[in-house]
Amino acid sequence: MKMRYFILIAFFFFPLELVQSNAKEVYPxxxxxxxxxxxxxxxxxxxxxxxxxxxxxxNAPIAIDLKKxxxxxxxxxxxxxxxxxxxxxxxxxxxxxxxxxxxxTSILWFGPFLIFFLTLLVILxxxxxxxxx
Amino acid sequence: xxxxxNVVPLLxxxxxxxxxxxxxxxxxxxxxxxxxxxxxxxxxxxxxxxPELVFENKDLKDLPALINVWATWxxxxxxxxxxxxxxxxxxxxxxxxxxxKDSRKKAIDYLKRKKDPFKFNIFDSSGDLGIDLGVYGxxxxxxxxxxxxxxxxxxxxxxxxxxxxxxxxxFHQD
Numbered sequence: 378m379k380m381r382y383f384i385l386i387a388f389f390f391f392p393l394e395l396v397q398s399n400a401k402e403v404y405p406x407x408x409x410x411x412x413x414x415x416x417x418x419x420x421x422x423x424x425x426x427x428x429x430x431x432x433x434x435x436n437a438p439i440a441i442d443l444k445k446x447x448x449x450x451x452x453x454x455x456x457x458x459x460x461x462x463x464x465x466x467x468x469x470x471x472x473x474x475x476x477x478x479x480x481x482t483s484i485l486w487f488g489p490f491l492i493f494f495l496t497l498l499v500i501l502x503x504x505x506x507x508x509x510x
Numbered sequence: 511x512x513x514x515x516n517v518v519p520l521l522x523x524x525x526x527x528x529x530x531x532x533x534x535x536x537x538x539x540x541x542x543x544x545x546x547x548x549x550x551x552x553x554x555x556x557x558x559x560x561p562e563l564v565f566e567n568k569d570l571k572d573l574p575a576l577i578n579v580w581a582t583w584x585x586x587x588x589x590x591x592x593x594x595x596x597x598x599x600x601x602x603x604x605x606x607x608x609x610x611k612d613s614r615k616k617a618i619d620y621l622k623r624k625k626d627p628f629k630f631n632i633f634d635s636s637g638d639l640g641i642d643l644g645v646y647g648x649x650x651x652x653x654x655x656x657x658x659x660x661x662x663x664x665x666x667x668x669x670x671x672x673x674x675x676x677x678x679x680x681f682h683q684d
Contacts, residue, residue, distance in 0.1 A: 425541065425646035438611070439646045442637055467644040469544035 404448045411451050418447055418460060423472050431474075543652075543663035544644050550577070550658060551642035558609045558617055558631035565632050570658065572629060574680050575604040577652040578668075579640060581612040582620045584648040590667035591624050597673070598627040603681055607631035610640050610648050653677050 407415060419433035426437040432444055443464065450460045464472050478486055545551075550567055557563035570577075578594060580587040597603040607628035609617045614633060621628075634640055643652065646665065653662040653676070662676055 425644075437647075442641060446641060465544065467544055467641060468646070469542065469644065471541055 404444075407448075407451065414457060415447060415451055418451075418457060419444055421474055422447075422461070422464060423474060425468050425472060428471075540665050541646070543660065545652075545660045546662065548660055550652075550654065550660060551639065553632065553639045553642070555632045555634055555639060558607070558614065558633040561614070561633075565630065567658070569630075570606055570654065572604040573654055573656045573658060574661075575606055575629075575654050576677070577606045577608060577654060578628070579608045579610045579643070579645050579648050579650040579652075581610045581648045582616045583612065586667040587649045588624075590649055590669065591627070593668055593670065593673075594627040595625055601681070604629050608634050608639060608643075610634050610645065611637045651677075653680060655680070 404412075404415060416433070420431050422432045422443070424430050424432050424435035424437055424440040424443075426439045427435050430440075432440045432447075446464075447460055450463060455463070461473060470477050550570065552567060554564055554566050557565055576597070594605055598605050605628050607630070609631045612633075612635065614635075617631070617633075621631075632639065637645075643650075644663075649665075649667060651664045651668050652660055655661050661680065664672055664676060
């Protein structure tokens, strides 16, 4: 039984392990912690060419270039925030996976709450009507 | 009152459907540039035709103008090439080229073979200026104002429809 859990857990960690060792080969001279940052950044930035994919999951020429830039900036000692700002200034908010709160994205941010409260309201009205009947 | 309430979900559904339908038709390949309203990034790069010659921002003199990012490996660039020639030859639109991640020899041959619509070409072999401009593929065309700021960007091949829609009003030659 324990073995089964172990395999399950190992299964979850395996792909990430693989990605990290790959990153180390292609992008040398990074410390353990910097490799982690590289993997994290490339997973959480969007490839501007193939927009449903992250930089890490893409081999489009621009994704390769941007990964090199991220590598370079990490080696230069830039923080994650600085790197994200660097890319945002050139490629726009779109490259970050977290959409900003503005008039266009408000439906994404607040729509679910609105639907939740509307549903709650409908249920309450329904229950009240039923109990008065 | 009850009857009206019954229609509400259907109404919401229809609005949502219409909204999503509009989004579906939106061209997601042409992203809005993050550089709109900003100056052209600072560059200092060699000329395509003469490796000794270095171009800087101040060499972009004839404004308003287009900056076209192109390469010989890019199929859509060949598609828009005749239109660029027409703009430059017949409509007097100044076009500056950025030869993007290309081989110098191939690019020079290409311009000899197909004619050269550019005032001059910046040779960006590493693609660094491309990244500063937020280029994510070739071809891309930037519209530069009289003051040297970026007004608009079109990603993908330029044609007369897009020219009329986005760029034409900034040039009073035609």
